[in-house]
Ligand SMILES: Nc1ncnc2c1ncn2[C@@H]1O[C@H](COP(=O)(O)O)[C@@H](OP(=O)(O)O)[C@H]1O
C-alpha cells in the first residue's frame with residue numbers, strides 16, 4: 001500500500017484549523033449583518049480574508065514548522081524560491097469573495113498539501129453550512145457534517161444527462177461552445193471551490209473552467225475530488241492539473257470531472 005501523505009490525526013488537525021478559520025470569518029460575516037460599519041480600507045471582506053489567513057498560517061507553522069505555507073494573502077514569494085519546495089501548504093483563506101459580499105453562503109476555506117507539484121491532500125470548509133470536505137489521495141475523501149462522516153464516491157444514483165456546474169460570478173463566453181458539445185445537460189451556477197466538492201458528492205458531473213483561476217483556488221478541492229476518484233485535467237492537453245511548475249500562479253483552463261465521468265476536452 002502507498003504510504004499516506006498525512007496521517008488520520010494530521011487530517012483531523014487540518015479540519016480543526018479550517019473550522020477555526022471559518023469561525024473567524026463568520027464572526028465578521030455576522031457582525032456585518034448586524035450593521036457594524038467598517039471603513040473602505042478595512043472592509044469586512046479584507047478583514048475576513050486576513051483573519052482566516054492569520055489563523056491558518058499561525059496553526060500550520062506551529063504544527064508543521066518545516067513545511068512552507070503559501071496563501072493568497074501571503075506576500076509574493078519569488079518563483080526561484082518556491083520552485084525549490086518539494087512540499088508546501090497552499091491556502092485560499094476565503095474563496096468566493098463575491099459570494100461573501102452577496103451573502104449567499106457559497107464561500108469556502110481551502111488548505112491543500114502539495115507534494116512534487118501534485119495536490120495530495122486537502123480540506124475545503126464551508127463556514128455557513130459547517131460542511132467540511134476532506135481528501136487524501138491514499139485514503140479517499142469524505143464530508144463531515146453535523147457529527148457524521150460520509151465517504152465521497154461521486155454519483156451512485158445511476159446515469160443521467162450531465163449536471164454541469166459553473167461560476168456564479170465569473171461567466172466565460174467560451175462555455176457556451178463547450179455546452180453545445182454535450183448535447184443534453186443541466187447547468188447550475190455555484191460560487192467558489194464548492195463546485196469541485198459537488199462533483200465528489202455526486203451532485204454534479206462536470207465543471208468546465210474555461211477562464212482564469214489561481215493555483216490556491218483549485219488545489220484543496222482538486223485533492224478532495226481526486227481522492228474521491230474524480231479528476232481535474234488541462235482543457236487543451238488533457239493532462240492532470242499540477243502546481244508550482246511556472247512563474248505565473250494562474251491555472252490553465254481545465255475541466256473537472258466526477259468519479260466515472262470522462263472529461264470532454266478540446
Ligand atoms: N480574472 C481572473 N483572474 C484570476 N482569477 C480569477 C479571475 N476571475 C475569477 N478568478 C478566481 O475565481 C475565484 C472565484 O471562483 P468562482 O468564479 O468559481 O466563484 C476567485 O477567487 P477569490 O474569490 O478567492 O478571489 C478568483 O481567484
Ligand SMILES: [Mg+2]
Pocket residue numbers: 092094095096216217
Ligand atoms: Mg479564491
